[in-house]
Amino acid sequence: MKPLVAAYTHCPLCGSPDYAHTPSSTGGNRQCRACGHRDFNNPVTAVAALILDPQQRLLLIRRAKDPARGLLALPGGFVDAGESLEQAVHREIAEEIGLALTDLRYLSSHPNPYTYAGLTRPVCDVFFQARATSFDVVLQRSEVTDWQLRRLAELDPTELAFDSMRHAVATLSARLGVIWRARKNI
Numbered sequence: 001m002k003p004l005v006a007a008y009t010h011c012p013l014c015g016s017p018d019y020a021h022t023p024s025s026t027g028g029n030r031q032c033r034a035c036g037h038r039d040f041n042n043p044v045t046a047v048a049a050l051i052l053d054p055q056q057r058l059l060l061i062r063r064a065k066d067p068a069r070g071l072l073a074l075p076g077g078f079v080d081a082g083e084s085l086e087q088a089v090h091r092e093i094a095e096e097i098g099l100a101l102t103d104l105r106y107l108s109s110h111p112n113p114y115t116y117a118g119l120t121r122p123v124c125d126v127f128f129q130a131r132a133t134s135f136d137v138v139l140q141r142s143e144v145t146d147w148q149l150r151r152l153a154e155l156d157p158t159e160l161a162f163d164s165m166r167h168a169v170a171t172l173s174a175r176l177g178v179i180w181r182a183r184k185n186i
Contacts, residue, residue, distance in 0.1 A: 001120040003027030005041040013037045027122060043111065043122035047089040048076025048165070049130045050107060050172050051099070057149035058169070059132070061097065064145045067115050068161035074127070074168065075144070089128050097147060098138030101130040108171040110164035127168040129175075152178045 005027050011019045016034035030039040051059040060072045075096045079088040086104060093099050107127040114123045137147050152173050157166045157180075173180035 001115045001118060003041065004119045004121045005030055005039055007119055008039065011035060011037050012039075027120070041122060043124040045079040045085070045088075045126060046077060046112070046114075046123050047079060047085055047092060047126050047128065048074040048168070049089050049093050049101060049104075049128050050074055050168060051093070051101070051130050051132050053132075053135060053149055055149075056176065057151055058155065058172075059097075059135070059137075060148055060150055060155075061139075061144045062146040062148075063161055064141065064143050070145075071161040072148075072155075072159045073161040074165050076125075077143075078123075085126050086128075089126075089130075093130075093132075096140050096143050098136070098140075099132040099134065101128075102133055103129075103131040105129045107175075108168055110167040112162050112164035114162075123164075125162070125164040125168075127164075127171070129172060152176070152180055155180070 006021055008019060008030055010017050011032035014035040016032050018033040019030050020033055021030050022028045027041045029041050061075050063069050063071055063073050075093050077092040090101055093101055105128060107129045109124055109126045112123045112125045113120050160166050170180055
């Protein structure tokens with residue numbers, strides 16, 4: 001897939017077509033030869049919550065859209081301009097599954113190359129461990145087709161949509177002292 005920064009053809013500041021791309025393993029950057037503007041291909045930020053019920057089961061959703069349509073995921077989404085990470089995770093969980101979070105704690109972060117419409121964008125996924133005030137789930141059907149609760153030890157890592165989520169589940173498993181089969185592979 002093509003990195004998003006490689007798809008740009010003109011400088012966003014001056015409009016010059018002399019917008020040179022310097023490829024790299026992380027997608028590269030662009031520099032305008034006319035005005036000097038540089039785009040560093042910095043990641044955007046997304047958040048997700050690892051929500052545990054009283055029996056220590058993890059709440060998972062099934063994705064309704066690509067990328068990774070049909071696979072299991074942690075509920076969450078992209079941070080909007082002007083939001084903190086905490087505000088974004090509360091908003092995303094309320095929007096996707098209709099739940100309110102409590103006991104929100106930072107868990108980990110991990111890079112995630114996110115491919116959409118043929119372009120790959122660098123994303124930094126930020127994960128929080130949380131509890132929910134209830135499990136009266138209301139799905140946003142345009143984003144989520146189903147939900148389930150799973151014990152960490154029973155979760156097959158290949159069912160998860162993204163590597164970053166496998167890392168987050170491995171981190172939570174280690175924190176809780178649960179042996180998870182993906183831990184040795186991450």
